[in-house]
Amino acid sequence: MASRDSTRGAHIVWRDLCVHISSSRGYPARPILVRSTGYAEPGSIQAIIGPSGSGKSTLLDALAGRLAPNIKQTGDILLNGESKSTLSYGTAAYVTQEDVLLATLTVRESVMYSATLRLPDKTTQDEKIEIVDTTIQEMGLSECQHTRVGSFLVRGLSGGEKRRLSIALQIITRPPLLFLDEPTTGLDSAAAYFMVQTLRNLAKDGRTVISSVHQPSSAVFALFDHLTLLSSGRTVYFGEATSASQFFAASKYPCPPMRNPSDHFLQIINAV
Numbered sequence: 001m002a003s004r005d006s007t008r009g010a011h012i013v014w015r016d017l018c019v020h021i022s023s024s025r026g027y028p029a030r031p032i033l034v035r036s037t038g039y040a041e042p043g044s045i046q047a048i049i050g051p052s053g054s055g056k057s058t059l060l061d062a063l064a065g066r067l068a069p070n071i072k073q074t075g076d077i078l079l080n081g082e083s084k085s086t087l088s089y090g091t092a093a094y095v096t097q098e099d100v101l102l103a104t105l106t107v108r109e110s111v112m113y114s115a116t117l118r119l120p121d122k123t124t125q126d127e128k129i130e131i132v133d134t135t136i137q138e139m140g141l142s143e144c145q146h147t148r149v150g151s152f153l154v155r156g157l158s159g160g161e162k163r164r165l166s167i168a169l170q171i172i173t174r175p176p177l178l179f180l181d182e183p184t185t186g187l188d189s190a191a192a193y194f195m196v197q198t199l200r201n202l203a204k205d206g207r208t209v210i211s212s213v214h215q216p217s218s219a220v221f222a223l224f225d226h227l228t229l230l231s232s233g234r235t236v237y238f239g240e241a242t243s244a245s246q247f248f249a250a251s252k253y254p255c256p257p258m259r260n261p262s263d264h265f266l267q268i269i270n271a272v
């Protein structure tokens with residue numbers, strides 16, 4: 001069903017990763033990611049945080065092998081120790097910022113539709129139903145599985161449920177590596193927390209989860225194992241999320257008590 005990589009978990013390492021926009025129409029080439037180095041391992045969830053335009057989506061796109069044609073990349077990306085320019089079928093899922101869903105389908109019908117399209121032909125109907133059931137459960141969609149997606153004309157799923165359905169459609173092939181571009185944007189704090197907690201559970205099942213996040217609350221930030229903090233394409237911090245405050249304190253920018261750590265990091269980045 002999925003590639004060999006999916007049974008081994010996904011250790012991804014990037015080293016000296018540089019990304020630049022190619023020169024065109026007299027405009028010189030422009031770097032948008034500068035010598036980024038990091039790693040992510042099975043069972044962990046990593047946040048990519050940074051101001052708007054700092055290169056969060058670019059880092060995700062580079063790791064997922066889906067940069068736009070006008071963008072060039074140098075450096076190494078290793079998956080389970082092997083150099084990869086593209087990721088093979090079933091290795092990775094990428095969830096974009098936009099929910100592309102069919103308004104008239106229910107949650108269950110949407111997930112079954114994705115299973116029919118994405119799973120190999122040799123998957124039996126019983127296997128598909130089992131995978132659909134598991135996926136709906138994993139994404140916390142059991143209670144609304146018979147609710148239509150809806151549209152601006154017909155009321156349907158909540159914003160958080162739509163986001164979780166978008167993820168469900170992408171993880172149907174059980175990929176070991178999951179990239180998400182700002183999955184909590186537009187959600188209230190409770191829905192954002194539930195979303196990241198669900199992603200954390202997916203990681204704890206042995207997946208490798210890397211997600212850009214916009215202004216996480218303290219509670220949401222505490223759910224992440226690792227952190228990449230970007231500023232103008234440069235990595236300001238890479239490491240355990242819980243150690244980032246010590247790093248800023250050692251750099252003479254301690255996080256005041258009771259302050260949201262990610263707000264503090266972004267404020268310092270913007271100010272320095």
Ligand SMILES: Nc1ncnc2c1ncn2[C@@H]1O[C@H](COP(=O)(O)OP(=O)(O)OP(=O)(O)O)[C@@H](O)[C@H]1O
Binds near residue numbers: 053054056058070071
């Ligand atoms: N295909 C492209 N062509 C031209 N410029 C691009 C392209 N992709 C990204 N950029 C530029 O690269 C920089 C980084 O963009 P990116 O989308 O990675 O930032 P981001 O941190 O994800 O921002 P946001 O939080 O606003 O989504 C921006 O200045 C953006 O305009």
